[in-house]
Amino acid sequence: MAYGAHSPFPPPHPDLGLARDCAQCLGWGxxxxxxxxxxxxxTCQPDQGDGESGLRSAS
Ligand SMILES: [Zn+2]
Known part of the structure; x- marks a missing residue:
């Protein structure tokens, strides 16, 4: 149980190198x-897969 957090999810981590010349996000990614x-x-970020279940099969 966490208190005081405004956003339940941390912001995504874009690849700023890819976003640099992107007109869609203006470089923010x-x-x-x-x-x-x-x-x-x-537009510029690679698809990281949909549906974050938090579960990943260990390989
Ligand atoms: Zn972009």
Whole structure:
């Protein structure tokens, strides 16, 4: 149980090298959705897979 956190999720970590010349996110690598959430820019950031279940099969 954590108190005092405004956002339940940490911001995504974009690859700024890829975002540098992106006109969609203006170099930030993230875009703000209409809900006010930050998400990776789909124009310049590689797809990191959808659905973060937090579970990963150990290989
Ligand atoms: Zn971008």
């Amino acid at each position: 993230t875009v703000v959705t209409r809900d006010g959430d930050h998400e990776l820019c789909r």
